[in-house]
Amino acid sequence: MSAVRFRDATLDDLPAIVTLLAEDTLGEKREDPSLPLDPGYVEAFALIDANPDQRQIVAEQDGTVIGTMQLTFIPGIAFKGAWRGQIEAVRIASALRGQGAGGAMIDWAVEQCRARGCRMVQLTSDKTRTAAHRFYERLGWTRSHEGFKLKL
Template sequence: MTLAIRPATLADVPAIVALMADDVNGARREDASLPIDPAYEAAFAAIDADPNQELIVAEQGDRIVGTVQISFLPGLAFRGALRGQIESVRIASDLRGHGLGRQLIEWAVARCRQRGCKFVQLTSQSDRTAAHRFYTRLGWDQSHLGFKLHFGDLR
């Protein structure tokens, strides 16, 4: 199966939120009910206005089946290297295991190279063991231990 990959639009936000809610962790924190919460639209507007952020969708036919967000982070480390940060990778649950996630990640990595990134990084919740196996199969190294400090009830 081949994906059509493109920048997201405001009209895509309900489908993106539905993808984020389509797993155990996302189901606890996302609200895909319609009408969509205006907070999601405001977040999309902020992402869309920032040249160092890209929210991407993957389509098959008329259906959005995947999404990823890429952040381009300047830094002093590694002699001022630009890094790509991949976040919120999702493939529709009924299509997982068909190579679509691989296509989306490979596209995101190529996009980071195109933007001049010296490396790409991502995080994955510690309980997402299937995702960890997926990234390892794609050649990613588990190199860091991450921490988060949540403000409020955002789990």
């Protein structure tokens, strides 16, 4: 596998990002990678791009986007005013899973959080994504909370 590099996404990367999000069993039900993209994707990207505490990241190999994730930096009062890093919507192209790119992407994200002064990094993963849970545990992450959602 040639080197994977990580960078902030540009608007030109958005179709590849949505395609990656739509590639799994959860995303295929809620995402639409057909062109032209739904304007909601473009609006969301613009908001993320304009916020210094949000980063949409892509993993790139040989000029092709092969992965994505969103990093959020969250200030808080708890833990003596500690910042937290939140990693969301982690995806690696299905054909490249198991080859190290995902682990490298998570390691890179943790370093980005450390560089921003975060004292902890957290992520969520849908309960049905058991392979993802095993992946995170292999990287040293521990299950610590039960999450709840209320769809509006």
